[in-house]
Amino acid sequence: MERLVVVGADAAGMSAASQARRRRTPSSLQIIAFERGRHASYSACGIPYLVGGVVGHCGQLIARTPEAFRDSFQIDLRLSTEVTEIDIGRRAIHARDIVTGREWWEGFDQLVVATGAVPVRPALPGADASGIYGVQVLDDAAKLIQALEGEQPRRAVVVGGGYIGLEMAEALILRGIRVALVDGGPEPMGTLDRDMGALVSEALRRLGVDLYLGERVLGFETKGGRLCAVQTAERSLPADLVVLGLGVRPNTELAKRAGIPTGVTTGILTDRRMHTAVDGVWAAGDCVESFHRVSGTPAFVALGTHANKQGRVAGINLGGGYATFPGLVGTAVTKIYGVEVARTGLNETEAARAGFEFLSVVVESTTRAGYFPGARPMKVKIIAEKRSGRLLGAQIVGEEGAAKRIDVLAVALWNDMTVEEITSLDLSYAPPFSPVWDPVLIAARKAWELVEETMLQCR
Amino acid sequence: MERLVVVGADAAGMSAASQARRRRTPSSLQIIAFERGRHASYSACGIPYLVGGVVGHCGQLIARTPEAFRDSFQIDLRLSTEVTEIDIGRRAIHARDIVTGREWWEGFDQLVVATGAVPVRPALPGADASGIYGVQVLDDAAKLIQALEGEQPRRAVVVGGGYIGLEMAEALILRGIRVALVDGGPEPMGTLDRDMGALVSEALRRLGVDLYLGERVLGFETKGGRLCAVQTAERSLPADLVVLGLGVRPNTELAKRAGIPTGVTTGILTDRRMHTAVDGVWAAGDCVESFHRVSGTPAFVALGTHANKQGRVAGINLGGGYATFPGLVGTAVTKIYGVEVARTGLNETEAARAGFEFLSVVVESTTRAGYFPGARPMKVKIIAEKRSGRLLGAQIVGEEGAAKRIDVLAVALWNDMTVEEITSLDLSYAPPFSPVWDPVLIAARKAWELVEETMLQCR
Numbered sequence: 001m002e003r004l005v006v007v008g009a010d011a012a013g014m015s016a017a018s019q020a021r022r023r024r025t026p027s028s029l030q031i032i033a034f035e036r037g038r039h040a041s042y043s044a045c046g047i048p049y050l051v052g053g054v055v056g057h058c059g060q061l062i063a064r065t066p067e068a069f070r071d072s073f074q075i076d077l078r079l080s081t082e083v084t085e086i087d088i089g090r091r092a093i094h095a096r097d098i099v100t101g102r103e104w105w106e107g108f109d110q111l112v113v114a115t116g117a118v119p120v121r122p123a124l125p126g127a128d129a130s131g132i133y134g135v136q137v138l139d140d141a142a143k144l145i146q147a148l149e150g151e152q153p154r155r156a157v158v159v160g161g162g163y164i165g166l167e168m169a170e171a172l173i174l175r176g177i178r179v180a181l182v183d184g185g186p187e188p189m190g191t192l193d194r195d196m197g198a199l200v201s202e203a204l205r206r207l208g209v210d211l212y213l214g215e216r217v218l219g220f221e222t223k224g225g226r227l228c229a230v231q232t233a234e235r236s237l238p239a240d241l242v243v244l245g246l247g248v249r250p251n252t253e254l255a256k257r258a259g260i261p262t263g264v265t266t267g268i269l270t271d272r273r274m275h276t277a278v279d280g281v282w283a284a285g286d287c288v289e290s291f292h293r294v295s296g297t298p299a300f301v302a303l304g305t306h307a308n309k310q311g312r313v314a315g316i317n318l319g320g321g322y323a324t325f326p327g328l329v330g331t332a333v334t335k336i337y338g339v340e341v342a343r344t345g346l347n348e349t350e351a352a353r354a355g356f357e358f359l360s361v362v363v364e365s366t367t368r369a370g371y372f373p374g375a376r377p378m379k380v381k382i383i384a385e386k387r388s389g390r391l392l393g394a395q396i397v398g399e400e401g402a403a404k405r406i407d408v409l410a411v412a413l414w415n416d417m418t419v420e421e422i423t424s425l426d427l428s429y430a431p432p433f434s435p436v437w438d439p440v441l442i443a444a445r446k447a448w449e450l451v452e453e454t455m456l457q458c459r
Numbered sequence: 460m461e462r463l464v465v466v467g468a469d470a471a472g473m474s475a476a477s478q479a480r481r482r483r484t485p486s487s488l489q490i491i492a493f494e495r496g497r498h499a500s501y502s503a504c505g506i507p508y509l510v511g512g513v514v515g516h517c518g519q520l521i522a523r524t525p526e527a528f529r530d531s532f533q534i535d536l537r538l539s540t541e542v543t544e545i546d547i548g549r550r551a552i553h554a555r556d557i558v559t560g561r562e563w564w565e566g567f568d569q570l571v572v573a574t575g576a577v578p579v580r581p582a583l584p585g586a587d588a589s590g591i592y593g594v595q596v597l598d599d600a601a602k603l604i605q606a607l608e609g610e611q612p613r614r615a616v617v618v619g620g621g622y623i624g625l626e627m628a629e630a631l632i633l634r635g636i637r638v639a640l641v642d643g644g645p646e647p648m649g650t651l652d653r654d655m656g657a658l659v660s661e662a663l664r665r666l667g668v669d670l671y672l673g674e675r676v677l678g679f680e681t682k683g684g685r686l687c688a689v690q691t692a693e694r695s696l697p698a699d700l701v702v703l704g705l706g707v708r709p710n711t712e713l714a715k716r717a718g719i720p721t722g723v724t725t726g727i728l729t730d731r732r733m734h735t736a737v738d739g740v741w742a743a744g745d746c747v748e749s750f751h752r753v754s755g756t757p758a759f760v761a762l763g764t765h766a767n768k769q770g771r772v773a774g775i776n777l778g779g780g781y782a783t784f785p786g787l788v789g790t791a792v793t794k795i796y797g798v799e800v801a802r803t804g805l806n807e808t809e810a811a812r813a814g815f816e817f818l819s820v821v822v823e824s825t826t827r828a829g830y831f832p833g834a835r836p837m838k839v840k841i842i843a844e845k846r847s848g849r850l851l852g853a854q855i856v857g858e859e860g861a862a863k864r865i866d867v868l869a870v871a872l873w874n875d876m877t878v879e880e881i882t883s884l885d886l887s888y889a890p891p892f893s894p895v896w897d898p899v900l901i902a903a904r905k906a907w908e909l910v911e912e913t914m915l916q917c918r
Binding site: 011043045046049054055060061163303304305306308309321323324325326328329330331332333334335340342344369371372373401403404405406407408410411412414415417420421423424425426427428429430431432433434436437438452 | 895
């Protein structure tokens, strides 16, 4: 009987395992999944909502229990078990039970590396003080909630204004804590352009977050080994608690030591079927390098949607089917104090870096027909290639009902549509759902008018 | 100076006029627009919400006043003026002022026919009784509201369970009237498949509408010229008021008399630039025949979005620019008592009629991550071509946040995507917006699994 070993039993790993099981019976394929943490298959993206009390209990984030995997899928799931080495030559991994300390080698025929990502931790003075939290895995969240409830901190500093940073800032405000947010960029959420990021700043200020933008964190002040303030170039911010939201990097140490090649983004290299350069070894999720369909370059994007898709693709393929992961277009969404924020494709900086000549427009519209109760304001920004009019990227900031419209532009990007083609799209319309010209179509129209004007000037 | 005459000054006509003006100054192009009604450029789709009191005042539906057209666009807009003849040979139209009775000929160099649609009125006994209302134009709505407020009807019957019929049923319920709805089909909303239509029936019953399905209306009973009941094959339904929601047909009498060719759907034939078969004569909106991109056949769909787009295209072209209307995919959306309903592409009946071999799946999911507060149930149906897996159509019924997702599938249809390709789409995800697999992706996955199974069986 063949044996599949899965290293890392979260979204990517367990999607791969489940798909493999759909295609291969327990009598033909044994599946063992190792997970360092105490939980498998949970929604990491739900952590800020758990911390903020929007989601009441940690168990709600768990999509499937270990028992369900064992009983319904006959997947042997080993929690609290760390894989410390992959030996490609021997085709075996070395495992260590974190609780009992037991160590052993487990052979494999096929292997899925789904080791995820690790938070970027700054190498700054005081960075190892107690009171400084990352929120990468569910166990981190549990520790943070324990601190919030036990120590009753009054002031928190969130370092980094990306998606997780903003979501954590709101979560802490919901807990009644005074929150400062420090970000080195001119506006938070650096994956947006500055004009759209400014709208996010407004939302944060309305929420009551003290914003310190364009400031770098230089270190953490401690008193008796315990955090007491965050030092930036400009000031010292008193803090009982720090949450790090500086992003993540692919967790590839195991893979690299085993000789599995990684790419320019430091993620594991795979082909479109999620197979690595090593025979019978697959990789999926936050530890792999992806392909950006718009820039045409390698990309590292740690997101549950890609992890699930890549895991599914790996599982189908190693189970004997055929599936591909044809890249991503950089879609993301979040919500800050009732303000929805979404983006897809390239922002202006990314478009310039990829070598595109581009133009951009911002339009303001409403989520429903202007006269319909509940119509809320929203802004759409579109970035298009000069001359061709090809859509390169889009950003949306608006109130309830705004952000999910980014999906229309994500599908348009996927299909290499021009803004002219987008103006013709047959999108759904009724007054409770949209103005007669959907805001994304208005933006495409305006972008196309600008493309036309630019072409006329070129003549 | 050249003169453009526009016949019909609603969405299509005024979009054409405005776009023509953007490209041609008043010194090079004179624009005269004739409108039979007392209003121009209003949201006809808003009428049910006006009747239901959701929108407070008729003026809110008017996008632009006649003064705005005159002052900002220098378009000479003549309301309450009927065009009674188009003389292609003389290149002139015959106009009649409905208020003063004055008649005259007005010459044109270019002409836009935007005469809209007329409600289908059944040729049944009693159909001309007072108390029977269509709701095609804003003036109809005003009359109906007057009747509702003046005569205080207690029982209404809505004939026809399409979009307008359902929206009007809800509007009348909101007015405190007892409402019965009669439809000849097995479920209301015949543009959905029966299984999805059944969910609409449930919503209507919860709303308190008495449903009479599979019943044909045979006539209207009157007492002294006034409506008192609706007769179906099965029963007599007492009624103080009837609203007809039997759909519309293209209003092409003027065009046909002028010799402008019409197509199999009885709509005016145009090319992709909205030019008719007659030199210098354009047509746009509910009076034209469109092209269905999925079935590849002519289609008649009266909807504000198409009217606006077609009008814009005609205006750009007659103003000397270049634009096309490349057809539609049959997207529509509405909302009944908190239940959102959307569709795009072909339903099963339409797919069969177009000659496709197809399969279909229905999946149930939620509008947000299952654990997130406010997650509501929704169902997605996908219809795909057997073997190729090409998406043919989709239907969504669900609660708040469900329906606008149809746009993702409308864009996928536009680009001839297969359900396999759709499973890879990079759609936005965060717990307040979606499960990690968006419901439309779950449906595409399930459809693809079925396509694969079917292919294996064929071997």
